[in-house]
Structure formats: structure tokens, C-alpha cells
Amino acid sequence: DGGITQSPKYLFRKEGQNVTLSCEQNLNHDAMYWYRQDPGQGLRLIYYSQIVNDFQKGDIAEGYSVSREKKESFPLTVTSAQKNPTAFYLCASSIGPGSKNIQYFGAGTRLSVL
């Protein structure tokens, strides 16, 4: 099955703890993205990567970090500097920028603070 897989589905963070959300795709897509979604809100871009070993900050990168060591993987770390991490996190991938930049999404990870 081709697709994009996020894990875990639910994650709980303790005060001062860093947590890492996993995102893996087997679509052979160059570009990958992380979004944050708060209740009743749209998607806000955290980080995106258009190619391996390169990534750019989105609109709300503070308190988050990413890596892109492999084409298939784009993990997101929510650091202790992110004071309000409770949200639904969505990972997406696309062939790449261009005239048909359609994004494919994972099922999401819901992060809560203990």
C-alpha cells in the first residue's frame, strides 16, 4: 500500500519533555510538510522540506525541530520550548513544487500535555 504513515496516533507530553512525531512515506515524494491544526482552525505550516537534508521554517516553527536524513522520513520534535503543544499534527507529502503540487496527508497525531 502506498501512502503516508504517522505514528503514534495519540501522544502525551510531560512538562519539560521533548517528544518526536514520526512521519514516513513510500510515495517517492521529494517534498514533505508538517502542519499544526487547533480545534476549529485551519492548518498552519510548521516546517517543510523540498529535498533530503534541506528544510525551511513555516509560519510557526518556534519550539519545533525537524530533520530530513532520508527521503522517506520527516520526523518532527516538539521541544520543551513549545509552551502550548496541545494540537492535532498532520504530515503531508507531495511530488514537489510545481504546477500540480497536490499534497497527500497522513492520519495525524493528537498531542496532549499531561
Place this chain on the structure above:
Amino acid sequence: SQQGEEDPQALSIQEGENATMNCSYKTSINNLQWYRQNSGRGLVHLILIRSNEREKHSGRLRVTLDTSKKSSSLLITASRAADTASYFCATDPNQAGTALIFGKGTTLSVSS
């Protein structure tokens, strides 16, 4: 920065009725896309319309684009209860190396 603004924020209709959602944006675009999100799930791509297109159809979906007014509309005809979801427009800015920009969405509720 959220470029797309959907209108209305919420829409409730009966099965069989048509649902129309609107999206406005601010800058020039390569294309505009509509996505659907069922509660607690990821987004699913519905339809893409390029900046040089004015109308596009896909099954019960009809999308229009007016680049002079920087606006788009999504029409779902003969709605079904299964169409209940949030719908988002996303613009692909006419700038190299930028990501899609999503609006805040319209929540559609179709009752049987």
C-alpha cells in the same frame, strides 16, 4: 500566513440539497485546490483548478475560479450525509519554493 478565507465558516443543509462554499485569497497563484477532512482524520485532495482555468467538474463537485476577484467556489450537488466534513481551500502561490497555504475551512453538516 493563511491566505485562503472560506465562507461560510459553517453550513447545515438537508440531504439532496446543494452546498456552496467560497474561498478568497490575496496573492497571485499557480493553482487552487480543495481538500476535505473528516473529523479527526487527515485531509484528502478533492480537486485542483489551474490559474488559467475558470471551471472544473469532478463527479458531484464543481469548482470555479475568478482570478480577477481572487476567489473560488466549491459546489457539491445533491449532498449526502457522507459529505459531512470540513472543506479547505489551498492556494499554490506563484512563488518558487513555497508551500501550499490553507484557509480555515468550512464545516458542512448534511442531515438525512
